[in-house]
Amino acid sequence: MNKLLILLTLAICAAIIFFVPPIKGLGEVAKIIFFHVPTAWVSVIAFFSSAFFAARFLRTFNFSFDKLSERAARLGFIFVLLSTISGAIFSKLTWGAYWNWDPRQTTIFVLILIYGAYLTLRAAVSDERTRAKVSAVYSLLSVLTVPFLVFIIPRMYFSLHPSPVLNSSGRVEMDSIVLVVLIAAVVDATLIFIQLMRREIS
Amino acid sequence: MRLSNFLFEQVAAILRKDFLIGLRRRATFAAMMMFALTAVASLSLSMTGGFVEPKFLAALLWVVIFFAASAGIAGTFDDEAQAGTLPTLKLYAQAQAILFGKMCYVFLSLTMLTLFILPIFLILFNVAVESFLLLSLTILLGLIGIAAAGTLTAAITTSATVKGGLFPILLFPITLPIFLPAITLTELSFTGGAFETSSLIVMAAFDAILILASSILYDYL
Numbered sequence: 001m002n003k004l005l006i007l008l009t010l011a012i013c014a015a016i017i018f019f020v021p022p023i024k025g026l027g028e029v030a031k032i033i034f035f036h037v038p039t040a041w042v043s044v045i046a047f048f049s050s051a052f053f054a055a056r057f058l059r060t061f062n063f064s065f066d067k068l069s070e071r072a073a074r075l076g077f078i079f080v081l082l083s084t085i086s087g088a089i090f091s092k093l094t095w096g097a098y099w100n101w102d103p104r105q106t107t108i109f110v111l112i113l114i115y116g117a118y119l120t121l122r123a124a125v126s127d128e129r130t131r132a133k134v135s136a137v138y139s140l141l142s143v144l145t146v147p148f149l150v151f152i153i154p155r156m157y158f159s160l161h162p163s164p165v166l167n168s169s170g171r172v173e174m175d176s177i178v179l180v181v182l183i184a185a186v187v188d189a190t191l192i193f194i195q196l197m198r199r200e201i202s
Numbered sequence: 203m204r205l206s207n208f209l210f211e212q213v214a215a216i217l218r219k220d221f222l223i224g225l226r227r228r229a230t231f232a233a234m235m236m237f238a239l240t241a242v243a244s245l246s247l248s249m250t251g252g253f254v255e256p257k258f259l260a261a262l263l264w265v266v267i268f269f270a271a272s273a274g275i276a277g278t279f280d281d282e283a284q285a286g287t288l289p290t291l292k293l294y295a296q297a298q299a300i301l302f303g304k305m306c307y308v309f310l311s312l313t314m315l316t317l318f319i320l321p322i323f324l325i326l327f328n329v330a331v332e333s334f335l336l337l338s339l340t341i342l343l344g345l346i347g348i349a350a351a352g353t354l355t356a357a358i359t360t361s362a363t364v365k366g367g368l369f370p371i372l373l374f375p376i377t378l379p380i381f382l383p384a385i386t387l388t389e390l391s392f393t394g395g396a397f398e399t400s401s402l403i404v405m406a407a408f409d410a411i412l413i414l415a416s417s418i419l420y421d422y423l
Contacts, residue, residue: 058422113375120371124362134358137419141354141376144415148379152404 005195008188015181029093032086037182038189039083043111046076046193050118051143054136066132068197069139070122075196077115079189084108104161107149114142212295216303221310223281231311234274238319241266246326259327260388264344264381266323269370270315271348275308276369278356301353301420305413308356309349316341332394340387343405347380348373350412357423379408 016034053069056062087108088098099105121138125131224231245262254262282288291300320341324331331337355373362368383401390397 110375110378113371117371117375120368121358121362124359124364124368126363127361130361133423134361137354137422138358138372141351141415141419144411145376145379148404148408152379153382 001195005188005191008184008191012181012185012188015184020178020181021175029090032090032093034182034185036083036086036090038185039079039086040108041186042189042193043076043080043083043108045190046072046079047111047114047146048143049197050076051139054139057132057136058140063128063132066136069136071197073115073118073139075193077112077119079193080108080111080115084112102161103153106153110145110149114145118142209296209299212299213303213306216291216295216300217306217310220278220304220307224307224311230274230277231314234270234311234315235318237273238266238270238315239322241269242319242323242326254327256329256392257385257389259329259392260385262327263320263323263388264385266319267312267316267344268348268374268377268381270319271312271352272370272373274311274315275349275352275356276359276365278304278308278353279360283360297421298417301357301417304356305349305353305416308353309345312345312349316345329392331392333391336387336397337391339402340384340391340405343402343409344380344384346409347405347412348377350409350416351376351380354416354420357420376412380405 012034016031020031020034022028022030050069050072053065053072057065057069084105087105091100091102091105092098118135118138122131122135125134245266279288282291295303323329352373355369355376359365359368359372383405387397387401387405389395
């Protein structure tokens with residue numbers, strides 16, 4: 001599985017460098033989206049899996065779910081940092097500033113804060129039973145902000161961020177080769193995340 | 203009907219107990235008020251004479267309320283936790299009654315904090331409020347949200363061994379959906395601009411969600 005993933009990642013990198021044409025109006029720098037979009041996707045997936053395992057823990061009191069919840073949050077934290085940094089670089093190259101509190105930057109920053117708060121909380125509680133309970137409760141509490149961040153903030157503020165692939169108009173405004181490589185990169189990143197989650201259990 | 207009445211009595215009893223202890227001890231109230239006063243004074247002092255935009259003022263007001271509230275309500279469950287009486291309290295009263303009693307107490311202390319700091323803030327920054335109704339409604343909804351999320355967060359941080367600064371870190375991301383509309387509405391109450399009722403509805407809806415979620419999640423702590 002590991003070898004397969006390394007091969008897939010290398011293939012995608014090669015495709016990005018050699019096959020994908022420079023993107024209209026943005027040129028070569030826009031290729032950072034092949035890194036930015038998958039990492040952003042995984043950081044959201046990791047957030048929901050952490051909450052999902054937290055809920056499973058509270059229902060069953062099985063500590064392996066707590067471990068999974070923590071692992072997902074740790075991985076999610078790394079991915080959200082990578083995604084934020086790559087996004088900021090892209091923002092500097094296209095909008096001229098690393099940061100301007102665009103709604104999507106606000107959203108991802110809140111995600112960083114939540115991950116950070118969750119991991120700080122885990123570090124601050126020494127008793128294992130209490131730590132598992134308390135962090136599961138916090139994980140579920142923080143999920144409540146998601147609908148707000150996803151549905152309300154983008155309506156309240158104007159955004160410069162390109163619409164996501166699955167936008168409201170339901171149209172895909174991309175070259176087919178770009179789209180194929182992007183989807184492959186997202187799948188690859190998701191598989192890497194799953195593999196890292198599984199490796200910890202065994 | 204008898205049962206809900208009973209729950210209400212338990213909530214009232216816990217509120218009364220915490221309020222009496224708070225008044226008798228005074229340290230928590232005093233710390234919270236002095237924290238707010240120090241923050242407002244230092245901000246106002248550093249901007250003497252300069253014009254401050256209403257948008258910035260609105261944000262300052264909520265930053266002061268947030269951090270003063272953090273200083274005041276972080277230890278809501280600490281007394282019982284340190285004395286080891288929380289399990290006993292849970293024997294006498296239902297868990298939900300404890301949560302809602304504490305929540306009411308937190309809301310009450312936040313209201314006292316705001317009644318204290320808001321006039322000082324308005325005077326020191328020389329703010330002319332155009333719509334007191336909007337300002338009061340916004341603050342009311344904001345405080346309900348902080349109280350709902352803050353009570354559960356206080357219950358969470360009580361078990362932490364390292365406490366310094368933990369409470370505001372945990373509370374901020376959760377209450378952000380309250381702060382963003384609250385700051386916009388506060389600014390509009392200063393300037394007198396037209397506001398959308400939908401922002402108030404968003405705040406009220408999120409308050410309701412927070413209260414409900416705290417009630418569900420408290421049972422697992």
